[in-house]
Amino acid sequence: MAQLSARRVALTGLRRWRMEARFADAIISNLLAETKLSIPDRGFALELFYGVLRNLTLLDFWIGCLRTSQVDVDLRDLLRLGLYQLFLLKTAEHAAVYETVELASKRQRPTINGMLRTAGRRRNELLSRAGAQPLFVRTSHPQFLIRRWKENFGAEAAEALCEWDNEPPPVYGRINRLKIDPEKFLSLYPESGPIERRPDFVEFQSVPTRALALGHCYIQDPSTLIACELLDPKPAEKVLDACAAPGGKTAYIAQLMKNRGTIVACDRDAARLPVLKDNIARLGIGIVHSFRHDWTRGRVSKEIASVAPFDRILVDAPCTNTGVMRRRVDVRWRLRPEDLIRMPDEQFEITRTATKLLKPGGVLVYSTCSIEPEENGHLVERLLNHFPQMRLGDETSSLPFRDHFDGAFAARLINTA
Numbered sequence: 001m002a003q004l005s006a007r008r009v010a011l012t013g014l015r016r017w018r019m020e021a022r023f024a025d026a027i028i029s030n031l032l033a034e035t036k037l038s039i040p041d042r043g044f045a046l047e048l049f050y051g052v053l054r055n056l057t058l059l060d061f062w063i064g065c066l067r068t069s070q071v072d073v074d075l076r077d078l079l080r081l082g083l084y085q086l087f088l089l090k091t092a093e094h095a096a097v098y099e100t101v102e103l104a105s106k107r108q109r110p111t112i113n114g115m116l117r118t119a120g121r122r123r124n125e126l127l128s129r130a131g132a133q134p135l136f137v138r139t140s141h142p143q144f145l146i147r148r149w150k151e152n153f154g155a156e157a158a159e160a161l162c163e164w165d166n167e168p169p170p171v172y173g174r175i176n177r178l179k180i181d182p183e184k185f186l187s188l189y190p191e192s193g194p195i196e197r198r199p200d201f202v203e204f205q206s207v208p209t210r211a212l213a214l215g216h217c218y219i220q221d222p223s224t225l226i227a228c229e230l231l232d233p234k235p236a237e238k239v240l241d242a243c244a245a246p247g248g249k250t251a252y253i254a255q256l257m258k259n260r261g262t263i264v265a266c267d268r269d270a271a272r273l274p275v276l277k278d279n280i281a282r283l284g285i286g287i288v289h290s291f292r293h294d295w296t297r298g299r300v301s302k303e304i305a306s307v308a309p310f311d312r313i314l315v316d317a318p319c320t321n322t323g324v325m326r327r328r329v330d331v332r333w334r335l336r337p338e339d340l341i342r343m344p345d346e347q348f349e350i351t352r353t354a355t356k357l358l359k360p361g362g363v364l365v366y367s368t369c370s371i372e373p374e375e376n377g378h379l380v381e382r383l384l385n386h387f388p389q390m391r392l393g394d395e396t397s398s399l400p401f402r403d404h405f406d407g408a409f410a411a412r413l414i415n416t417a
């Protein structure tokens with residue numbers, strides 16, 4: 001694998017993504033781990049891989065303009081990669097064509113060469129035809145999502161959201177005050193830039209490997225913290241983080257608790273719990289006890305029950321991820337309308353079971369990184385109907401087109417029993 005070029009890595013990743021039922025992130029990081037690309041080449045491979053995935057409908061529209069007969073899947077992967085470079089990455093035409101032809105088999109070469117050269121000649125026409133296409137083609141989003149976003153937020157916001165999803169996301173880090181204060185962090189890592197009105201956050205141009213290894217920061221979008229802020233945990237309290245892995249919010253909760261008290265961090269995913277443990281250890285946190293638990297199945301284990309009742313519970317529920325689609329690039333291609341029926345049932349069941357462990361007077365925060373009402377406000381209404389003793393406190397959300405961070409939702413419920 002070691003000799004693969006960035007373009008070959010991207011192409012292999014795209015083929016694997018098409019054939020294997022695996023997340024795009026897992027596919028490309030496994031591939032990169034098997035190769036010895038330089039840092040700029042890794043960046044280029046990622047740009048190509050995610051860039052094509054973000055623009056599938058648009059690239060296929062251009063392929064349809066260039067050839068009306070059937071295009072087989074292998075050829076399509078190459079054409080998508082070539083057209084992405086030609087029209088969206090603005091690579092010089094000769095390089096985009098030559099390098100894509102180099103990736104093709106002998107049999108495919110004449111077709112790829114011919115179609116990409118024609119595309120180059122017809123550049124202005126093809127770009128202007130794309131500009132006249134409906135939003136789902138121009139921005140490569142499923143039509144059912146666009147329809148619901150237009151209904152829920154209006155046409156302008158839906159357009160802004162689709163454009164937002166297609167921008168490569170910035171790398172934000174939360175400074176871990178348990179190990180370092182922001183002033184010292186900025187002087188130690190001059191490559192980091194402060195973010196307006198977010199003193200605990202910085203922006204990086206690339207992944208800050210050293211700061212991460214030392215536990216000085218954690219890669220996180222500022223929107224993820226609204227749930228922890230509503231939870232408002234205090235030192236010495238007992239907190240349940242019901243869906244905790246990989247531990248981003250657990251770590252911030254521990255910081256708010258000044259690393260004093262008890263956090264029980266649960267997750268049903270056996271593979272994600274070691275990542276949580278590793279993160280917690282690196283960030284210098286000593287109050288987290290992690291357990292594997294599925295809130296939709298079986299009884300609560302003795303270890304969890306023995307700490308209950310909890311002062312505060314966070315349910316950062318699994319969701320459709322529609323607020324973080326610029327980071328989770330393939331989400332849009334996996335989501336189905338029926339997920340908006342299935343997910344709320346799961347979210348309700350998880351929260352219903354966890355709520356039973358809340359002490360009288362305690363606070364439960366329900367949160368998602370979705371922007372869909374079924375998973376947010378409607379779900380909270382359902383919980384309030386089910387638990388008459390729970391009262392709604394604050395409710396807050398982050399919307400990409402309004403707040404310019406990832407989408408997120410959090411509601412604070414108080415147990416008045």
Ligand SMILES: C[S@@+](CC[C@H](N)C(=O)[O-])C[C@H]1O[C@@H](n2cnc3c(N)ncnc32)[C@H](O)[C@@H]1O
Nearest residue numbers: 243244245246247248249268269294295316318
């Ligand atoms: C949104 S993620 C949590 C992110 C985490 N709070 C953080 O800030 O890093 C949702 C998590 O819920 C877990 N999960 C999904 N269904 C679950 C269930 N039924 N019981 C427990 N955990 C579950 C998933 O494995 C996933 O790690």
